[in-house]
Amino acid sequence: MTVYAVISFAREPAEIVTQGVMSRDVFQRLFLDRYEFGGERYHPADDWTVLGALLAVDGAILVTIPVWTWTGRDGVRRFLCQATDDGSAPALSVLALSERELLNRLNEQLRE
């Protein structure tokens, strides 16, 4: 079975804030395959902190992706679940303006 969970470090002790089951195809595409691009991916701003992490497991394969947060120049916080920006796996990249929106979008992408 292929499963995932998002762990929040914002509370003591850390807690799972969402979890679910995903298909192997989605796991392969979002976590194991390279992605192509001719542009640029997000980067956290200078004041970033790591808010939590996404863990996904398919058999013996475990993938972890950090959840970053920072405040934009407009004073609005950003929430980003993404690990790489060089084309190497994992491809997953979700940006949101609230923690709730981030979790909703993650669930949408992972459960599709």
Add this chain to the structure above:
Amino acid sequence: MHTLAPQPSKAQRTPSTAPGSRRVVAPLARDLRRVVGNEAVSRLMAGEAVTEPVVDTDGNGRLCEAELRADFIGPLQPGDTRAVPHDFVGPLQPGIARSSSFHPTITVVTPGAKISDCGGYAYKVQWGIPAGEAGSSGWIVQKVTKTFEASDSNGNPVAPVAFDDPAGYPFWEAWEFTAGQNVWVGPAVGGARHSGDTFSGSDYGPGTKGRKTVTGEVKGIVGFAPPPGMTVRNAAPAWALPYTRSEPAAFAGTLGGAAHTLTSEWNCTPSGTVAQATTVRTNP
């Protein structure tokens, strides 16, 4: 600065590429000047063979462009102007306008290199704002085009993956810049500093050979604003950048940009052999 990737250095700007040459025989000097440049036409009119690329990629002027370089020789069409880049220093001569565009600096972050034997590559550059534009704000806009050709061991065409399909090109993508020579990933309000523009491509596997060329034309455009429909999708190809398939008017109407190109070639035929592992040529 904390980023998800490192960022080294090296700088330069680019001339146009030469995708092959041929003798030009058409006598329409004015239009030819717009396509191949004044020097080439002068040589043509003198009876010399012209071996310049037929399509100008260095911004010397295109058939539909409203701004032509100040040294362009020949009559202008209605609406055309001779112009100098926005960062031109010195007094303007009568009849010469100052364009809103300039060439950003280009620093190679990750030199173009193969990531696999059969077509995979990666290449990363970083834009910069020249000192003369330190007080300006606007957007760096890049037009990206691609050519693709590949075949199998029997000479049959190999279809491109969606990302390599020329039907998905050209597209335009953009980075905002603000006073102080700051360049941002997409809109400046996001607070994410520009790290680099990456061209990456995938592997086509054993039993294939081919060639892919990615061409970027990049301009800094003072006062630019992404038009409606030029939006961030956070998906390939542009990811965090505003993206559109329709040419922004401010891009079409300004002096040409700097060139940014990559060509990768490979030959993994017959299947099970690697006659030529992926080679990558870039400019810069």
